[in-house]
Amino acid sequence: MAGDATKALSNDVLWGGGRSPFSISYGKMMMWFFLVSDALTFSGLLVAYGFVRHSTTEAWPIGEEVFRALPFLHGSYPLIYVALMTAILIFSSVTMVLAVEAGHRMDKSGVIKWLFATVIGGAFFVGSQAWEWSHFNHGSGGYIAMADGTKYWVETTDHDTHDPAHADGFQLVKALPGHYLLPDTLPGGAKVEPISGDAAQSIWKNKVVYMAGAPFPWSGHGIEYNEYGPQQYANFFYFITGFHGFHVFSGVIINLIVLLMAVRGIFHRRGHYEMVEKAGLYWHFVDLVWVFVFTFFYLL
Amino acid sequence: MERDDIIEYSLDAHHSEEQGKKIRRKIWLVTLLLAVVTTVEVALGAYWKEWMPGSWQMVKWTFVVLTLVKAAYIVMTFMHLGDERRNIRAIILLPYALFILYLIFIAIWESQYVHFLWQNYL
Numbered sequence: 137m138a139g140d141a142t143k144a145l146s147n148d149v150l151w152g153g154g155r156s157p158f159s160i161s162y163g164k165m166m167m168w169f170f171l172v173s174d175a176l177t178f179s180g181l182l183v184a185y186g187f188v189r190h191s192t193t194e195a196w197p198i199g200e201e202v203f204r205a206l207p208f209l210h211g212s213y214p215l216i217y218v219a220l221m222t223a224i225l226i227f228s229s230v231t232m233v234l235a236v237e238a239g240h241r242m243d244k245s246g247v248i249k250w251l252f253a254t255v256i257g258g259a260f261f262v263g264s265q266a267w268e269w270s271h272f273n274h275g276s277g278g279y280i281a282m283a284d285g286t287k288y289w290v291e292t293t294d295h296d297t298h299d300p301a302h303a304d305g306f307q308l309v310k311a312l313p314g315h316y317l318l319p320d321t322l323p324g325g326a327k328v329e330p331i332s333g334d335a336a337q338s339i340w341k342n343k344v345v346y347m348a349g350a351p352f353p354w355s356g357h358g359i360e361y362n363e364y365g366p367q368q369y370a371n372f373f374y375f376i377t378g379f380h381g382f383h384v385f386s387g388v389i390i391n392l393i394v395l396l397m398a399v400r401g402i403f404h405r406r407g408h409y410e411m412v413e414k415a416g417l418y419w420h421f422v423d424l425v426w427v428f429v430f431t432f433f434y435l436l
Numbered sequence: 437m438e439r440d441d442i443i444e445y446s447l448d449a450h451h452s453e454e455q456g457k458k459i460r461r462k463i464w465l466v467t468l469l470l471a472v473v474t475t476v477e478v479a480l481g482a483y484w485k486e487w488m489p490g491s492w493q494m495v496k497w498t499f500v501v502l503t504l505v506k507a508a509y510i511v512m513t514f515m516h517l518g519d520e521r522r523n524i525r526a527i528i529l530l531p532y533a534l535f536i537l538y539l540i541f542i543a544i545w546e547s548q549y550v551h552f553l554w555q556n557y558l
Contacts, residue, residue, distance in 0.1 A: 139449055158520070159524075187550075216482075431499050
């Protein structure tokens with residue numbers, strides 16, 4: 137980037153008045169200050185998560201075991217969906233920076249093209265977030281606990297049943313101690329064999345607790361109890377991803393408004409596309425926050 | 437009222453077609469880097485425990501370092517902070533870093549006591 141920021145000016149000139157000592161416009165500086173304060177908020181949330189996780193005496197859920205489903209597919213794909221969401225957001229960040237670059241060349245059609253791609257990417261991310269929430273809230277088929285504390289995960293092909301023992305595809309999977317989720321393989325690498333038929337029915341009869349899956353959309357796992365582990369895990373999941381998701385949503389709206397302004401040629405008449413740059417700063421910040429959420433909530 | 441004593445900094449950001457080509461090349465290189473780092477992170481998270489059980493602590497620190505690398509590239513290249521003057525860079529980054537490093541320190545410190553309390557007295 138060329139311009140005033142690269143000029144070698146002495147401190148006397150820079151701070152002597154009549155100019156911005158930072159060589160940036162008022163709007164851009166205020167956007168940066170806002171982003172710093174917003175970054176403090178997000179950092180506070182993530183540090184609070186770390187505090188709770190570090191101080192808890194219960195086993196904490198493991199990201200790869202909780203988030204491992206893909207829409208329309210059965211089986212285990214640890215973190216693949218979150219990685220896809222990350223990729224979508226990073227690529228929409230790239231299209232945004234390309235829109236900013238086009239604006240610096242006063243290339244109106246380039247700005248429109250790349251901003252449009254950014255809006256689409258952001259909308260896809262918000263939609264993915266909605267699926268992630270609904271999936272987390274819905275949870276699995278629930279579990280039963282025996283008198284000695286052994287846990288079995290309940291699996292059926294009918295996800296919305298109240299009576300799994302009589303539902304199609306009923307089977308039980310013995311839970312691993314210290315792990316909340318249904319395992320595919322044992323620590324040694326052997327495949328876990330689900331229990332079905334009469335053996336499953338007799339275990340079912342001797343259960344002392346049945347924690348059901350979610351029969352109704354808003355009485356699911358995150359809200360009343362959390363099958364994945366401590367309740368705070370679900371609280372932080374909803375709060376952090378929700379707060380971030382709200383930022384993405386407002387970012388999409390802001391980008392849409394800037395896109396419409398670009399289409400109407402307002403920036404072209406103004407002689408510069410700085411508004412695209414300022415919206416871009418916000419949008420990159422949203423991407424930046426997600427990079428940290430991805431690491432500290434999902435990976436660690 | 438029209439003022440002529442205000443410098444229009446937004447016009448400074450304009451650049452030519454050739455400079456644009458160079459900038460776009462840099463953008464795509466950073467994109468590639470971010471994609472590769474994310475892929476490595478997911479692969480480590482999903483498969484490391486099967487490959488090398490017991491070294492999870494090391495992977496965690498790898499994640500933290502890789503995240504900071506990604507964050508640095510996003511802030512410096514995508515948000516153009518690397519192209520701004522040194523004084524604005526310092527004003528954005530230093531107070532934030534100072535405050536958050538202290539917050540992280542105190543949260544880890546105190547959470548150890550809370551953990552100890554819950555384990556022994558409650």
